[in-house]
Amino acid sequence: MPLWVADMDFAAPKAVEKALQQLVAQGTFGYGIPPSGYFSAYQGWQDRHWGTKFEEKWLSFSTGVVQSLVDLLHCFTEPDDGILIQPPVYYPFFDSIKETKRRLIEAPLQKVGNSYRIDFAAFEAQIIEEKVKLFILCSPHNPVGRVWQEEELHQLLAICQKHEVVVIADEIHRELILGDQQFVSAITVAQRLGIEKLIVLDSPSKTFNLAGLLLSHVWIPDLEMRTTYHAWCRQYKQTEVNCFGLTAAKAAYESGDQWLADLLSVVVANEEMIRQQLQEAFPKIELLPLEGTYLLWVDLRQVIAKERTKHVIQDTAGLAVDYGEWFAKDGQGLIRLSLATTPTIIQQALDRMIEAIKKEERHDD
Structure with a gap:
């Protein structure tokens, strides 16, 4: 019995099915561009749920969060640069670092009672000792199920800012919050701290069971970093946007509550x-x-x-x-x-x- 892969046994929202059926019925499947109102649908979803504020100019599209992670490692780091992660953590993080020939640096989470905590002193010590260039944050954390609180994110990002470490925040599970927990995006914390070296990755794939439609978001608030990334993409990644993914995502954000x-x-x-x-x-x-x-x-x-x-x-x-x-x-x-x-x-x-x-x-x- 398969209980391992992180997708669902449930059909996507009916609004998604209807939007895709309409796309199929019109019968042409040429090059895709974001449909009118896509960003408004996404921001409306955020407003209704977590209140995270984005700007449309920050947005680039990709085929998946892991692909984006590999791209960003190539773009913002060099072979043998130190890349920090917090095990136990999503194993493609390990693979992405090793396969791009970067140095894997670990600052493991600490199990305290029946939960996991961040050892901030050890985290900073690893950054200093290993000359870490980039940190990959998993928020909410897979697999330990923690939803990091604002004060925890504040402390992590402040340490990274102090040592000029680029932060990539994988927030693909941002909508999947249980109980009374409140999700706070790294984008929100970074804005309050004036942090610039931050990139946030997310996707509708986990939330609405759309992984096969190959659509994810790369949010880069800083203009200089965004310019660097766009220049890298023009040289190494001439990928078109999936019209089916865009259509499905827009419908889900509008009607999937x-x-x-x-x-x-x-x-x-x-x-x-x-x-x-x-x-x-x-x-x-x-x-x-x-x-x-x-x-x-x-x-x-x-x-x-x-x-x-x-x-x-x-x-x-x-x-x-x-x-x-x-x-x-x-x-x-x-x-x-x-x-x-x-x-x-x-x-x-x-x-x-x-x-x-x-x-x-x-x-x-």
């Missing part, structure tokens, strides 16, 4: 189901609080031997998950589960997992 609310209610119900049943079956199991994303970070190390995780979860339970060692060197024994599916599938997965872990416990006895 209730759809998103319904999605988040399902994610919350799925999380509660997993938390209740797993902790009832195995009191020592640790499920990290899920503040944002639909990706649950589960610590199995007090229940099964960490080196047996893949055998129990994949071979015995028959579940495809993401494994903790993909996100951090010391992550073996943790798994990441996608909750963007139906409660029926979550229940089937739970039944399999509980049975497999109990079988492992009997084997140990």
Whole structure:
């Protein structure tokens, strides 16, 4: 059963389907340009949800956040420059740094109780010692599910400003906020601090299940950085914009509010189901609080031997998950589960997992 990939088992909003059907019906699929009102639709969505203020001139389009990350590493850094990340973190960050021949620098998050915190002293020390050129921020954080608060972002960005470190903020999960958490964009914090060396990446793909339409945003507020990026793109990246992605995104931003609310209610119900049943079956199991994303970070190390995780979860339970060692060197024994599916599938997965872990416990006895 696939519970690993970060997309959904749910159809996109009806307004998206209708807009795409209209595009198909007109029958011509030439070069795409942003439809009239695209930015207004996007900013209207922000106004209704988080109040983040953007300017249209900051916007460039790309085919995906990971592709943008690779492009920006090429544009603003050189081979062997130090690039800082905060494991456990989305594993394409590691790949992007290594494949562009930059130096991977880690400032791991610290697990305090059942949550993760930033060690700001260690973060700054790594910047100084490793002469870090660029920091990749994951906000909200994948896989640990933290929604960074404004004071945390303020401290991170202030450190980067002090040492002239470029910040790329991956905010692809910005709409997927659970409970009473309040998302604050790095753009908002940077504006308040007067920080210029910031680029924000986001996309409608995670929020509305549109990843296959290959559309994402690159927001660069600073004119000098924006000019540099546009010059780099003219030399290395002559990519057209996907008309299907633009059409779908505009419709989603205009009409997807209730759809998103319904999605988040399902994610919350799925999380509660997993938390209740797993902790009832195995009191020592640790499920990290899920503040944002639909990706649950589960610590199995007090229940099964960490080196047996893949055998129990994949071979015995028959579940495809993401494994903790993909996100951090010391992550073996943790798994990441996608909750963007139906409660029926979550229940089937739970039944399999509980049975497999109990079988492992009997084997140990």
